[in-house]
Amino acid sequence: MFSISPLSSSSGVSIDGRSGRPRAFRVDGERRAVTSMEGIRDETAAYPVETGPRTVFVVRSGRRRYRLVHLLRDRRWTVEELPPRAVGLTRVA
Numbered sequence: 001m002f003s004i005s006p007l008s009s010s011s012g013v014s015i016d017g018r019s020g021r022p023r024a025f026r027v028d029g030e031r032r033a034v035t036s037m038e039g040i041r042d043e044t045a046a047y048p049v050e051t052g053p054r055t056v057f058v059v060r061s062g063r064r065r066y067r068l069v070h071l072l073r074d075r076r077w078t079v080e081e082l083p084p085r086a087v088g089l090t091r092v093a
Contacts, residue, residue: 013068013077022057022068025079032061044072058082 012026021040024033037059044053052073059066065082 013070013079022059025061025066025068025077027066027079027081032066034059034061036060038065 013022014024015022021037022034024031026032037057039058041056043056047053052071054072055070057068057070059068063084065085067080067082069078069080070076071078
């Protein structure tokens with residue numbers, strides 16, 4: 001198990017007005033385009049009102065993977081870089 005810390009607390013994320021999905025985001029002053037979407041997790045019903053709901057997007061930008069978390073109550077985004085996903089498992093004979 002490992003810990004992943006947010007890259008930037010003030011990272012800007014631009015979204016598609018129709019779908020609400022992220023199109024691009026800013027990390028360390030550099031703008032990165034979302035090239036593919038790996039998954040979306042809507043946690044609106046899972047959180048109590050005090051802590052607020054969130055939506056989690058796992059996206060790719062180039063060869064890197066990122067987790068974009070939108071905190072709905074605070075209207076704030078956090079961006080985390082994820083480790084690369086293993087392409088395949090090794091076979092044991």
